[in-house]
Amino acid sequence: MTERTIRLEVFRYRPEQDDEPVWQSYDVPCREEWVVLDALNHVKDHLDGTLSYRWSCHMAVCGSCGMRVNGDPMLACKAFLRDLPDRIRVEPLDHFPVERDLIVNQDRFLDSLSAAKIWLIPRKPAPEGEEYRQSPGELAAFRQYSMCINCLLCYSACPQVGLNSGYLGPAALALAHRYNEDSRDGGRLRRNETTASNEGVWECTFVGECSEVCPKHVDPAGAIQQMKLASSIDWLARPFRRKDPPS
Numbered sequence: 001m002t003e004r005t006i007r008l009e010v011f012r013y014r015p016e017q018d019d020e021p022v023w024q025s026y027d028v029p030c031r032e033e034w035v036v037l038d039a040l041n042h043v044k045d046h047l048d049g050t051l052s053y054r055w056s057c058h059m060a061v062c063g064s065c066g067m068r069v070n071g072d073p074m075l076a077c078k079a080f081l082r083d084l085p086d087r088i089r090v091e092p093l094d095h096f097p098v099e100r101d102l103i104v105n106q107d108r109f110l111d112s113l114s115a116a117k118i119w120l121i122p123r124k125p126a127p128e129g130e131e132y133r134q135s136p137g138e139l140a141a142f143r144q145y146s147m148c149i150n151c152l153l154c155y156s157a158c159p160q161v162g163l164n165s166g167y168l169g170p171a172a173l174a175l176a177h178r179y180n181e182d183s184r185d186g187g188r189l190r191r192n193e194t195t196a197s198n199e200g201v202w203e204c205t206f207v208g209e210c211s212e213v214c215p216k217h218v219d220p221a222g223a224i225q226q227m228k229l230a231s232s233i234d235w236l237a238r239p240f241r242r243k244d245p246p247s
């Protein structure tokens with residue numbers, strides 16, 4: 001049963017026909033329990049099949065439906081209409097090139113993952129015929145930072161991402177911290193080559209918006225401050241190491 005009609009103002013950009021983005025409005029009959037993603041799906045299914053946006057799980061797990069809702073980076077599947085006014089403006093995430101409508105090009109983030117070496121670099125091989133074992137305490141040291149769903153809300157919220165196109169950004173650095181804190185990993189010094197550079201943690205001015213908008217409570221701002229401390233200690237210890245690790 002329809003309980004309310006909202007006006008959805010949607011950012012449209014169709015490169016084959018639009019020289020620049022335009023706003024398009026839709027009146028959407030909606031239900032109390034709907035989220036912004038439901039309203040977009042109603043538009044797509046009943047009003048305008050040309051509207052383009054990403055989504056998949058509808059349960060804040062896949063990270064696909066990140067966008068700005070009335071200016072704030074949110075997952076469209078977590079943005080309840082009951083918490084929003086009758087006029088809702090929907091835009092693509094900030095600081096990424098727009099491919100089409102609400103879809104952004106994510107290459108910058110994917111390149112940052114490679115640059116920050118977001119994978120396990122084993123400290124030593126697992127014992128013959130065995131898997132690595134970790135204690136609950138060792139798991140707890142990095143578990144929070146492994147909860148990232150790559151939604152990129154933190155990139156949209158971060159002013160430094162907008163100012164420095166080379167900045168690795170909050171999620172890539174939080175994920176680097178996740179591996180640095182993993183008891184199986186020995187790659188922190190190799191990651192430091194990028195994560196401790198001017199395009200890594202030292203570009204962060206600790207505004208903290210990345211942690212405010214994160215839907216999974218990863219706290220990238222906290223991770224980055226811990227990385228600043230760890231990389232400073234690594235730098236001070238440099239004269240006492242036998243040799244730097246291979247890159």
Ligand code: SF4
Binds near residue numbers: 215
């Ligand atoms: S750190 Fe949080 S806001 Fe950033 S990409 Fe991961 S889940 Fe999304």
